[in-house]
Amino acid sequence: MEGITLNILKGITDNYINLTSTIITLVTIGLITVITIITYGLERRLNDKSPFYLKLFTHLVEGALLAGSMIILQQTFHVLNNGAVNNGWLYANAQLTILLYAMYLLRNKITLLINLLMPFAYHHSSNIERLGSSRWPFFLISYIFLVIIIFYIYWQTNSLKDSTIKYLTLQILYGAAWWILLWVDHSFSISNILNMLVVFVIYMAIIRYCEHKMQLTLNGYDTLKKAVNYDELTGIRNRSNLDKNSQEIYEQYSHEDNVPLSMAMFDIDHFKLFNDQYGHSTGDEVLRHVSHTMERELYLKKTHGQIFRFGGEEFIIIFRGKNADECKPIIIDLRNTLLHSPLFFNGKKLNVSVSFGVSELKPTDSGFADLFNRVDSYLYKSKNAGRNKMTIENVTYNFDETTK
Template sequence: MPDIILEKFINNYLNINSAIITLVTIGLITIITIVAYSLERKISRSSPFYKRITVHLLEGLVLGFSMIMLEQIFFILNSGSINNGWLYANAQLTILLYCMYLIRNKITLIINILMPILYYHSMNLPRLNNKDLPLFAISYIFLIIIVSFIYYQTENLENSEWKYLIMQVLFGLSWWIILWVDHSFPTIEILIMLIVFLIYMSIIRFCAKKLQDTMLNYDDLQVQVNYDELTGIRNRANLDKTSIELYKTYYSEKAVPLTIAMFDIDHFKEFNDQYGHSTGDEVLKHVAHTMEREMFLTDTKGQLFRFGGEEFIIIFRGKKPAECVPIITDLRNTLVNTPLILNGQKLDVSISFGISKLIEEDSSFEDLFNRVDKYLYASKNSGRNRLTVEGFTYNFDDLK
């Protein structure tokens, strides 16, 4: 008997069709991972409801498309028959469970809960007279509990290999009992199919982890390319790329203003000369972090960049220079009222600003930068700790 089971296992599972379905499943998992990863980066908990639900629906559509694609490929491999359906079922269960871990939204939860009902044999009315109906109902309820638990406890499960394995076993067991009610195959095969399902999940999890690690490495590279290593804010390269896009957008949209503010640290060279370059680095970080934190807390809608050296840029979309003056004044006041304490010594830091908006005469973003830079130096030449807006210089103390 064991020899027969082993021979059947080898014939059914170790063949070319099994290899193809496995590779197709890995390919679909890769597509799902890339799409989900790209979509989830576009939203956060603070995103509008319509935006979040749109992303979640798209993720659900990708999951549904993957299930249909897997079904079509399976039927092509089997010339339209349902032979070796266990292979197709295990592949589908693998995708369903994987998406529960990857795509953490209620759309995937609903799809997992409804799948036994959407599964065509489950709609057969003769089942109502089936003596195994209670077993189906119990297994279905058990599946709902397991799926819901996985959805709400994903992070805890991922942190424990044993919990993760137990949830896989319970998920696969409840599904194969449901399938057994319809097809009445030998009960020993539930165990065999469950083992195959766990092997599938191990393969998929390994491949998915490698894919996610690759994406994280790509993110790290993106951070290195687009963010300043010292201060952690956007760098000159990111500014250059952003400015090209902004010019195309806002130059054609005459009714929507775009304002640029450039500032630098007053007497920065003295920090380096008197205290050393390490202190100068701390001053740069202090200014960048204070400004970025305050911009986030007050929701200014501005973007902060390190332009180079001790110079910084803030881009304000949809705001006129006059609207930016009180924002910049508050940012400056926060910085002045938050001195840097370094090695027990208090270091007072002030900044000078130049502000201008994109105008029709600007042939490129470079024209705007040059004008803002000129206004910044007008503030510095007027005694520093000042603000020049479209050629007019003000003392910050007079703007309180």
């Protein structure tokens, strides 16, 4: 046993502590960094309601990234070795590392398929002569074992990420199955297989550490982005986000003759009284209650409305693809939902009403500011008419007298 241990340590020292192995390791880390960043950017654009073609395109791109990374590693190794395949386990371990990492990171059917087919596409592993070899039962058993491991990882990715023991165990089993498959076509000694398995575990440990650091960085970026674009109190988009997108919105819809754009601005009636009578904590709760109620209803009713907190108790809703008349029943619904959902806070029942101003983008508008100023004036008209009203294209309606 002591002799095997010494052989393993000697093998690691001779084969991995050198310039070639260092370059391969750095290339592997670089490829995984690229895969992580691109995948992160693609996946965060998807959700359960994303169209099938978008999901398929994303997964195909991720599969292409994985396949391309495997090819780059192989070509890098061949360049470093002047076309020879000596010490091929260097890039074999690197490729196995990327394959397994992709299973944890991507978890899509394209990645699953690549992992399942890779044993047949690997160097020499598709050699028909293996069927005449006395070792072919080992290939069959190891491949079945590998398939079980791959499917287990595919379905249990989240639990494996949270358990170091499970993660390490599956990693060792995955590597062992792969190296037995390769042993069928290449004559490795037991000490060499153990050597390669130990280095594979070390590779994965390095990659997992780097991935953890990258994830912290990306999460920090998301936190910063949210702080810049979302209101800290209510959690909805803020004025900065509206200002940043307003010119783009105007440019897009001012050239779309058949696709309307409407804006609604509303504020909370007599909001100052909530602060004066019950304190600022109650006022904050009223703001959260109104913004969350409006945002939820806009989503549930599939209105394509996007809400922003403009400042204080004022909010803006952008309705893409709807004219002012189409917005009227939506706004009535929003107001009625708010009216029938009073806020209960600190033992008090608080009824909240709102006033609206609504207008759509017109061909005569020279910029987003023209639409904004018009909507703002309509809002003040509703407030001056006694509040709890809406003004649409300069016509004021009393909510209690309107019908859809």
